[in-house]
Amino acid sequence: MKNAAKKVYLILILILLYAPIATLMILSFNKSRTRAKWGGFTLEWYRSLLENEQIMNAFYTTLLIALLSALAATLIGTLACIGMQAMSKRARNILMATANIPMVNPEIVTAVSLMLIFIALRVGLGFQTILLSHITFNIPYVILSVMPKMRQTSRSTYEAALDLGASPVYAFFRIVFPDILPGVISGFLLSFTMSLDDFVITHFTKGPGIDTLSTKIYTEVRKGIKPEIYALSTLLFVSVLLLLILVNYSPEETETAAKQAQKKPGRWKIFVLRRFVPAVMALVLISGGIYYGSRGKIGGQNTLVVYNWGEYMDPAVLELFEKETGIRVVYEEFETNEIMYPKVQTGAIAYDLVCPSDYMIQRMIENDLLAEINFDHIPNLKNIGSTYLEKSREFDPDNKYSVPYCWGTVGILYNKTMVDEPVDSWGILWDETYADSILMQDSVRDAFAVALCYLGYSLNSTDLDELTAAKNLLIRQKPLVQAYVVDQVRDKMIGNEAALGVIYSGEAIYTQRENPDLEYVIPKEGSNIWIDSWVIPKNARHKESAEAFINFLCRPDIALMNFDYITYSTPNTAARELIEDDEIRNSPIAFPDDEALRNCTTFHYLGDEMDGVYNELWNQVKSK
C-alpha cells in the first residue's frame, strides 16, 4: 500500500515535469498549424525545419556562440582561479565577491550596460558583441565551479611533483589540472547552457542580421510560434537526452566496479568524452568559421539593413531582391513597436529601413527620427491604393515619410453555431447570453478602443470623462469575459472554446480557413484600422538602396508573394488583382469595402502622459 502510494507520487512528479515537453513533442508531429486541434500525424515540420534557412542559421549561431563563449570563459575563468588560489585569503575573498556580482546582478542591467559600453567604444553590434557579452557573463559561473575544486587540491601534491623534478607548468597540467578537471568541465557545461538559454543579454547586444534561437523565437510571438520550432525543440531535447544517457550509462563500468577498486571510466564514456564531443565541437567550429568567413562584412557599401516584424516577409522575396540588385540584405526582426523604438532611437545600429506601425511612425516623426522619402525613386507607389495613403495621413500628414506595407482592422470573430443573431455592433460583447464565452484582447489600447467605439467616442480620446465611462463599461463587461488574451484568441476560437472574440483581421482569415464556422465582422460603430509602413531612419547609411527596396516591395508580383506568406491585407491594389482565388480576392475580411472602413481610424501616439492615464485606468479594470 505504502509502496503503491510512493509509485503514484513518483509518477505524478514525472508527469508534472515532463508533460510540457511531451506536449511540445506531440505538437511537432501535428499536421494542423494550430495548437488547438490535432490534424493527423506528419513529419512535415521536420522537413521544413531543415529547409528553413533562418531557423537553421539561428540554431547554428546559438551553438557557435555557446561553444566559443563557453570555451573562452572556461579558459579565462580557470586562469583566474589559478591566480586567485595563490593570493592571500583577504584578496581572494574580495575578488570572489567581485566575480560573483554579475551573477546576482539583474540580467537586464548587465545587458544594457554591455550595450552601452559597446556603443561608447564604437564596437559595431553583431556576432562579436554577443560573443563578448556571453564570455563576460559566463566567467563567474566557471570561477564558481572551478574554485571549490581548486581549494580542494592539496598544495603538497603540486609540491611533490616539483620535488620529483617536474617543472611548475608540467606539474600543473599533470597533477593539479586532473584534480580540477571535473570543475572545469562542469564550468564549461554550465557556461554552454547559460549561453544557450540567454535571451535578454543577447537581445541587447546583437546586431542586425544575426539571431540566436531565443531571439528568433521571440520575434515570432506576433504571428504565433511556428511548428518548426516545436520540431527543433524536440530534436534538441532528444539529442541532449541521448548525450546524457551515453555519458551516464557505461556497461563496462558497472561490471568492473564490483571486481576491483580501480576507477577507470568505461569505454563508452571515454568514447563520448574524448572522441565524440570534441569531434562535434571541432566540426561546429570549423564549419562556423567557413560560414562566417564567406558571409563577408556587414556595413559594406552594397548592403541594406532592414528591421522588420518577425515573420513579416517571404524569405524568397529577400533572395529575389539580392539576386536582382546585387544588394545584400541584412535582415533583423523585432517583436513589438516598443522594443524597436529604443533601438532606432539610440542609433546603436544604423538601420536603413524599418517597418513600424501607425502610431509609432507618428511618434518617430515627432521625435525627428525619420528621413523624408524621395518618391522619385519609388514609381511603384502607384500600385498602392489611395484609400491607404489617405488613412496614412492620420500619422504622416503629408505622406512624406512612409509607404504602407500591411494593414488590417480589428473586429469581432464569432462562431456561427453559437451565436444565432446577426452581429454588427460591439454591444454583443456586453450581452449576458454569452457570459464566459467572450475573449478580449489583453492590451490597453485595443481594449479601450472597443469600449470607446461602442460609446461613440474616438478611440484616440484624451477626454477624462470619456475614458472613465469607457473604463466603467469595461469593468461592467468583466464578469462576462472568459479571458483577456494576447494571441490565444485564434486557437481558442478554432477549438470552439469561445463564442466571440476581439481579433485582428489578419488572424481572422487564417482562423476561418481552419474552422469554417467562424465569421469576422467590423462593427458599425467603427473600429481600429492599423497600418504598418516602411520608413527610413535619419541615420540610414544606404538611403537609395532602401528606396529601391521599397519600390521592389511595391511591385505587384512581390507584394503578392508577401501577401501569400503573411496573409495580412495588402494595400497594393495591383497585387490584389493578381490573386487567383476569387474567394480571397473578394474576401470582405481581407479587403473590406470603403464603406466599412469609413468609421475606422488608426491609433495615434497620445504622449507619455496620456499613455500613463490609459495604463492606470486599465490597471483599475484588471484589478477589479
Add this chain to the structure above:
Amino acid sequence: MSNKLIDLVHISKTYGTNTVLDNLDLYIRENEFLTLLGPSGCGKTTTLRIIGGFETPDSGQVIFDGKDITALPPNKRQLNTVFQRYALFSHMNIAENIAFGLKIKNKTKKYIDDKIRYALKLVNLDGYENRMPDSLSGGQQQRIAIARAIVNEPKVLLLDEPLGALDLKLRQDMQYELIRLKNELGITFVYVTHDQEEALTMSDTIVVMNQGYIQQIGTPETIYNEPENAFVADFIGDSNILSGIMLKDRLVNILGTPFQCVDEGFGTNTPVDVVIRPEDVNLVKPEDGMIRGIVTHLIFKGVHYEMEVMANNYEWLVHSTDMFPVGTEVGIRVVPFDIQIMNKPISEDEEAVNIEA
C-alpha cells in the same frame, strides 16, 4: 665523522610580523638521521621547506655538497621529500606514481620497471603496481610515498612528519621500517616531528627547536639525560623541573632541602633550574626519605605506575613499578647522578623560549 652534506648558514625567515627562523645555523652530515624536533610553530617545518626549496629564506644561505643552492627551485635539487599527508597523485596508479620522477628524467622503460619493483619490495608492497592510491591504507600510502621518493636516488630524503596521520601501532612499526630503510639505502634522512618518542627512537642526531631558535643539538641520549635548559627537559619526556639554589659544587638546595649532586662550576648560592626525571624519583619509607610527602594521584600506565606526591609544597611526578595508594605517606630519595642542574635563563630571548607548555 663524515662530511657536512647540508649547511644552513644564518638563515632567517619572517612571515609578516611573525619571525619563524632567526639567524639559524645548522649542518647535516652525510648518512646521518637527523631529526628536527619541537612543538608546532617552532620553525622545524620551515627549516625543512627551506632545505627542500619550497621556501626561500629572507637571509642566509643553503649550502648543499659545497654549492650554494639557496635560489635553486625544488625540481632542480638532488633531494626528495615525503610529505605529511602522503601527497600521492590520486588519478594515477601506484606504478605511475612511483615512475613520475623517473619519467621526467627520461629513464628507459626497463629501468623504470625495475626500479618500481625494487622500491615496492623495499617497502614491502610487492604486487601493488596497479592499485589506485585511494584503495590503500594510510600506512601503505605512506610507504608508497617513500618508495616514490627513493627511486630517484636522492642524496637526502626529507620527511615532514610522515607518520603523523597514522595510528600508534602503525607508527611504531613504521619507525623500525624507516630505520631499516635508512640503513639499507645509506642516505641522509632529515626528519621533522613533534613526537619526542619518534625522535628518540630513530635519530642519530636530534635538533630541539623552539620559536625559531635551536635549543639543543645532540644524540638522543644527551638530549634526554642532559637537557641544556628547562624547555628541552620539559619537551623531552616528563620532568620535574624545580627551582633550586646551588649552594656549592655538588650540593644543591631544592625546596629547602640540600641534595647531593654531581655538577660543578655553578659557583656558590647561584639560583638554578633542577631537572629530575620521574623514573629517577625513588619512593621509600617515610623515615628513609630525604624529604617526606603524601601520594595524591595514582594512575596505572602499564609498564609502571604514575604517581604524584605532594612534598615541600611541590607536586612531584613519579614513575615507579611499586604502587603506593593515594594518601600513603612516603619518603623521596634521588641519587646524586640523577639530578641535572641547569643555568636559569638570563637574556630576554632565552626567557621567551623558556616557557612553552
